[in-house]
Amino acid sequence: MLKIEGLTKHFGGLAAVSDLDVSIGPGETVGLIGPNGAGKTTVFNLVTGFLRPTKGRVVFEGKDITTKKPHYLAGKGIVRTFQATNIFPDFTVLKNIVFAHYLRPRISFWETVCHTQSSRRKEAEILQRSHKILELVGLEPVAGTTAGTLAHGYKRLLGIAIALAAEPKLLLLDEPFSGMNAEEVGTTMQLIDRLEQRGLTILLIEHNMRAAMNLCQRIVVLNFGKKIAEGSPEDIRENKEVIQAYLGAGEVIA
Amino acid sequence: MNKRILIWILSYGILTVFPFLIPLFITGPYVTHILILTVMNIILASSLRLINLSGQLSLAHGGMMTIGAYTSTLLVVKLGLSSWVALLLAGLLAAVIAGLVGFPFVRLKGIYFAIVTIFLTAMVTLMAQQWRSLTSGSYGIYNIPRPDPIVIPGILNITFTSSVNCYYLVLVIMLVSLIMLYAIEHSRIGLTFRGIQQSDSLAESVGVNTAGLKVLAFSIGCFFAGITGGFYSQYIMAIAPDTFGFLFTVYILIYMTVGGSGKFIGPILGAFILTILPEVMRPLKQFQPFFFAGVLMLVIFLMPEGIVGLPGRLKTIAGRLFKEQQERA
Amino acid sequence: MDISTLLQSILNGFSSAGIYILVALGLTLVLSIMNIVQLAHGEIYMIGAYGVYYITTSLGLNFFLALVISTLLMGGLGIVLERLCFRPLRGQFDRAAIASIGLILILQNVVLSIAGGDPRSYMSPFTGVLKILGVAISWDRLSIVLFGFGLVAALFLFIRMTKTGQAMLAISQDRDGAALQGINIDRISMAAMFLGCALAAIAGALVGAIFSVSPTMGGFALMKGIAVIILGGLGSIPGAVVGGLIIGLIDGIMPILTTTHIAGLIGFGAIIIILLFRPQGISGHE
Numbered sequence: 001m002l003k004i005e006g007l008t009k010h011f012g013g014l015a016a017v018s019d020l021d022v023s024i025g026p027g028e029t030v031g032l033i034g035p036n037g038a039g040k041t042t043v044f045n046l047v048t049g050f051l052r053p054t055k056g057r058v059v060f061e062g063k064d065i066t067t068k069k070p071h072y073l074a075g076k077g078i079v080r081t082f083q084a085t086n087i088f089p090d091f092t093v094l095k096n097i098v099f100a101h102y103l104r105p106r107i108s109f110w111e112t113v114c115h116t117q118s119s120r121r122k123e124a125e126i127l128q129r130s131h132k133i134l135e136l137v138g139l140e141p142v143a144g145t146t147a148g149t150l151a152h153g154y155k156r157l158l159g160i161a162i163a164l165a166a167e168p169k170l171l172l173l174d175e176p177f178s179g180m181n182a183e184e185v186g187t188t189m190q191l192i193d194r195l196e197q198r199g200l201t202i203l204l205i206e207h208n209m210r211a212a213m214n215l216c217q218r219i220v221v222l223n224f225g226k227k228i229a230e231g232s233p234e235d236i237r238e239n240k241e242v243i244q245a246y247l248g249a250g251e252v253i254a
Numbered sequence: 255m256n257k258r259i260l261i262w263i264l265s266y267g268i269l270t271v272f273p274f275l276i277p278l279f280i281t282g283p284y285v286t287h288i289l290i291l292t293v294m295n296i297i298l299a300s301s302l303r304l305i306n307l308s309g310q311l312s313l314a315h316g317g318m319m320t321i322g323a324y325t326s327t328l329l330v331v332k333l334g335l336s337s338w339v340a341l342l343l344a345g346l347l348a349a350v351i352a353g354l355v356g357f358p359f360v361r362l363k364g365i366y367f368a369i370v371t372i373f374l375t376a377m378v379t380l381m382a383q384q385w386r387s388l389t390s391g392s393y394g395i396y397n398i399p400r401p402d403p404i405v406i407p408g409i410l411n412i413t414f415t416s417s418v419n420c421y422y423l424v425l426v427i428m429l430v431s432l433i434m435l436y437a438i439e440h441s442r443i444g445l446t447f448r449g450i451q452q453s454d455s456l457a458e459s460v461g462v463n464t465a466g467l468k469v470l471a472f473s474i475g476c477f478f479a480g481i482t483g484g485f486y487s488q489y490i491m492a493i494a495p496d497t498f499g500f501l502f503t504v505y506i507l508i509y510m511t512v513g514g515s516g517k518f519i520g521p522i523l524g525a526f527i528l529t530i531l532p533e534v535m536r537p538l539k540q541f542q543p544f545f546f547a548g549v550l551m552l553v554i555f556l557m558p559e560g561i562v563g564l565p566g567r568l569k570t571i572a573g574r575l576f577k578e579q580q581e582r583a
Numbered sequence: 584m585d586i587s588t589l590l591q592s593i594l595n596g597f598s599s600a601g602i603y604i605l606v607a608l609g610l611t612l613v614l615s616i617m618n619i620v621q622l623a624h625g626e627i628y629m630i631g632a633y634g635v636y637y638i639t640t641s642l643g644l645n646f647f648l649a650l651v652i653s654t655l656l657m658g659g660l661g662i663v664l665e666r667l668c669f670r671p672l673r674g675q676f677d678r679a680a681i682a683s684i685g686l687i688l689i690l691q692n693v694v695l696s697i698a699g700g701d702p703r704s705y706m707s708p709f710t711g712v713l714k715i716l717g718v719a720i721s722w723d724r725l726s727i728v729l730f731g732f733g734l735v736a737a738l739f740l741f742i743r744m745t746k747t748g749q750a751m752l753a754i755s756q757d758r759d760g761a762a763l764q765g766i767n768i769d770r771i772s773m774a775a776m777f778l779g780c781a782l783a784a785i786a787g788a789l790v791g792a793i794f795s796v797s798p799t800m801g802g803f804a805l806m807k808g809i810a811v812i813i814l815g816g817l818g819s820i821p822g823a824v825v826g827g828l829i830i831g832l833i834d835g836i837m838p839i840l841t842t843t844h845i846a847g848l849i850g851f852g853a854i855i856i857i858l859l860f861r862p863q864g865i866s867g868h869e
């Protein structure tokens with residue numbers, strides 16, 4: 001479904017990602033792990049079009065999408081979440097989700113400005129779908145709250161809900177559990193599980209090794225922009241180089 | 255429910271009709287001139303707010319008015335077009351130019367966008383000064399005809415030789431503009447603009463072509479600036495390159511900010527108060543810039559939401575006082 | 584066209600460039616370090632010139648002393664403005680820009696009510712001409728070139744050699760990173776405003792010595808400064824020098840090749856082309 005070939009990104013002299021090959025099949029959940037500054041977020045930015053690679057290409061469903069813009073890729077079904085909390089803080093939670101239904105169904109400029117019958121019908125449809133998503137992620141009780149005033153864990157969850165509202169085929173989650181408490185991590189893991197069962201393809205960045213191992217069928221480990229290992233969670237756990245990379249970065253494998 | 259709709263219609267009806275009645279009570283060329291300026295400033299500040307809604311601070315309005323004014327003038331004077339067609343084309347050309355330069359401009363974020371729009375205004379002024387064969391340079395163009403009369407034989411014959419009729423004309427332009435701006439803001443496009451303002455990366459990630467929509471907002475806002483510039487040249491019957499310069503643009507920004515860019519009514523209030531009030535204190539004319547600057551600074555530092563935020567602020571203060579009293583009792 | 588006209592116009596180009604660079608450096612320092620556009624920069628330039636005018640004519644001090652005093656005063660004004668006006672608005676670039684517009688109105692009209700609207704002038708200390716290879720070069724123009732580029736060199740040394748300068752460079756390249764490294768943004772912002780305003784004041788005083796001073800002279804300087812920083816790269820310090828040189832030389836040399844009017848347009852046209860293809864400027868980063 002997604003094929004990353006020889007992907008390379010330089011920032012000035014720094015090679016944030018070098019010569020990376022990864023491929024993901026439909027319905028798979030793949031983890032992308034690595035110490036701080038390994039280049040994980042940069043991979044996301046490259047795949048979703050927020051950055052242009054120095055070299056290499058990205059292929060999605062057989063088409064080369066290397067130089068495409070993020071909004072175009074969202075239309076094709078590639079949607080990402082952000083590592084730093086990224087929501088529309090002045091909108092209510094519901095409006096955040098309504099907003100994220102920007103593409104599906106599409107309401108044209110004249111339809112909306114003239115407030116036509118068809119636009120009203122689509123608006124109603126969006127509202128209904130938005131409530132469904134809020135129920136799915138468990139944010140329905142706070143639907144009317146201004147998003148900026150939510151507790152941190154809820155904001156993170158809202159970030160995922162926004163991505164879901166854009167109806168992705170491939171969902172890229174950048175450290176979804178960061179800043180969540182244990183209970184929230186639990187619900188979010190359940191949510192991701194459910195998405196997996198629905199057949200969504202997921203690429204997941206995670207610091208927390210245990211979470212990654214639980215959720216993913218396959219894990220790719222990055223260090224200094226290079227892939228140092230790839231395999232099942234069990235293989236990765238045993239891998240010497242991975243242990244070294246994490247220990248070298250002063251982190252302990254949980 | 256019905257009662258509420260009735261009140262709504264009544265209050266808006268009165269607000270709409272009232273400005274049309276003013277010339278019946280107060281007359282005189284000077285008053286009419288100020289009224290026309292007020293209405294123009296309302297259009298300008300409100301359209302500037304639309305651009306602001308998508309998270310961009312534009313200082314291109316002066317430049318766009320100049321483009322509109324010269325377009326309308328040249329089409330009428332050199333090509334003999336109807337003044338109405340010319341006025342519409344003035345707005346459209348401003349929108350097209352904004353659309354063209356908009357694409358490179360919106361790649362610049364935040365303050366950098368503002369800087370290049372300042373430069374655009376300066377550039378337009380310079381063009382108007384230098385392109386002498388077309389614009390007759392710094393002297394400007396005089397004896398521009400007033401808008402063509404609206405004639406329906408036997409029924410209607412409205413001429414615009416009197417300033418009062420020009421006031422009615424600009425009032426109609428304002429109403430149409432405000433209705434359009436309101437419709438856009440309260441449509442899904444308006445929602446999208448506001449989303450982009452809060453986080454353009456997030457909007458982009460769910461499929462919004464943020465660059466395109468920012469250009470759209472810029473272009474729509476500039477359309478109204480072009481129309482207003484065209485109208486002004488027809489009303490004053492003259493245009494010069496520096497009629498709408500940097501300072502003029504800055505004043506529009508001040509109307510919007512002082513009124514409050516958070517609400518639709520904000521720029522309308524700001525333009526109204528700040529155009530009328532200095533005229534009321536005409537004897538103190540030399541202090542007018544200080545008055546302006548003072549109000550501006552006051553709003554920037556003490557009232558982040560502008561005048562429209564004032565009732566809310568007072569309410570919280572009153573609420574606090576009330577609470578204290580209750581606690582004491 | 585003879586060789587002496589050409590040399591004279593090249594010199595004119597360099598002296599314009601000197602002024603543009605001084606103005607643009609201040610703008611770009613403040614822009615890149617405080618992330619605001621200080622639109623009252625032209626007013627600082629204008630008051631710097633008036634300072635020299637009053638100190639030389641009313642107090643009868645010599646030009647150089649007046650220049651130093653006026654420069655320091657404007658630097659001080661810069662610090663005051665940073666503390667009172669811009670620091671409370673940090674992170675809100677739009678409101679800071681609007682506040683600086685308020686400053687334009689206030690500063691311009693204060694000067695207008697004190698000094699009146701008529702242009703004033705004072706004697707340049709640099710008089711006479713210098714003859715090189717049979718070409719007469721006026722000292723006042725030459726002095727601007729020397730002053731301008733001397734100051735640019737000094738500024739670069741300052742940035743290279745001092746800790747404050749290094750911190751300025753770091754913030755201008757990567758604000759968040761610099762803050763993480765423990766650089767005191769408050770202190771550096773004050774230093775940037777001091778330097779920026781001082782440079783603007785010197786530029787104003789030098790221009791005032793050749794031409795004249797008036798309350799509205801700042802608008803021209805601001806527009807040229809903005810053109811330079813757009814061309815050179817918004818927020819880039821070396822870019823301001825490159826951009827200033829290009830626009831200064833265009834302004835100096837083009838008039839002898841074509842008419843003055845077209846010369847003005849060529850500079851602006853170059854910037855529009857730059858904007859269309861490389862909106863971040865020659866050396867700006869995205």
Ligand SMILES: Nc1ncnc2c1ncn2[C@@H]1O[C@H](COP(=O)(O)OP(=O)(O)OP(=O)(O)O)[C@@H](O)[C@H]1O
Pocket residue numbers: 011014016034035036037038039040041042043083
């Ligand atoms: N836009 C950028 N410009 C310059 N350097 C960048 C940019 N984005 C990332 N980098 C650098 O690239 C390297 C990889 O960064 P990246 O954010 O991809 O790491 P990461 O694996 O996501 O780390 P973390 O676990 O901290 O999120 C870092 O050294 C970072 O400083």
Ligand SMILES: [Mg+2]
Pocket residue numbers: 040041042083
């Ligand atoms: Mg990351």
